[in-house]
Amino acid sequence: MLNRLKVLRAERNWSQGDLADRLGVSRQSINAIETGKYDPSLPLAFKIARLFGQPIEAIFHDGAADAPGA
Amino acid sequence: MSTLEKRPYFTRTRLIQFAVGMVVGGLAGYGVGQLAAEIRLADDWRWSDALGMIVACLLFTLGAVMLVASFNRRAIGAMLDPGDPRPAGPPQVRLARQQGWVLALGGAMMAAPILAASLGLPYGLRAAALAGLIALFIVQTVFNLAFWQSADEVMRRMVGEVSLICFWVLQGALFLWAAGEKLGLAPALSTWDCLTVLMIFYLAVSAVIGFRRGFA
Structure with missing residues (x-):
């Protein structure tokens, strides 16, 4: 799963720790999500979407739309 | 910074x-x-x-x-x-x-x-x-x-993954060893031997899973 978390965070000048505090998770968890080492659960994905004021699909995508023939 | x-x-x-x-x-x-x-x-x-x-x-x-x-x-x-x-x-x-x-x-x-x-x-x-x-x-x-x-959900997921890997690998190893022992082809193990192997394997798997998730 790919995501725009790092970009959205940078736009707001938030550190990983700032975002972690807002979401109630550890900074390592934010790092794991940003680097694609962990796909968040739906509840956490909704929480992230609400925090950034964007729909989930604007933040997370599986790359299928970019694939040839999609 | x-x-x-x-x-x-x-x-x-x-x-x-x-x-x-x-x-x-x-x-x-x-x-x-x-x-x-x-x-x-x-x-x-x-x-x-x-x-x-x-x-x-x-x-x-x-x-x-x-x-x-x-x-x-x-x-x-x-x-x-x-x-x-x-x-x-x-x-x-x-x-x-x-x-x-x-x-x-x-x-x-x-x-x-x-x-x-x-x-x-x-x-x-x-x-x-x-x-x-x-x-x-x-x-x-x-x-x-x-x-x-x-713990947050990432930590819980890691604990779950470690438990899953430990269960499947160790129950398989235990079955094969027990079969070998039953057939007289492997020496008997005590429950303390099994526990020690389990702990070492658990710690090793925990370290690998933690590293893979970027926690190490």
């Missing part, structure tokens, strides 16, 4: 932690070796006793270091998360203390039966030692449950 910048893996903090870990681990190992030599245990030990004591010392030292560090928010912050320059917040401190108690108690519980059995204690004292271990086990279970409740 922006945390968006890529940080080198071998930072000054990491190197200091590594050096401190080497010194503390070395001293702990030396202490256990001296203790074993002093009370002349080593001659009677099976391989699982020696490995069990190493695991016990590792767990206890890690737990003790974590508990002591948890009284300094900056120290525990750097220890748990070198990528975040801020001191640890109250939730991180609570999590570290719970994890510290789980590890330290785990180490003490692992070492106690080996030492008590080697000392040749009478039945009454051995029964008292077992009662003490049951009490420690209950306390550790409470800390384990508290840790689970405080």
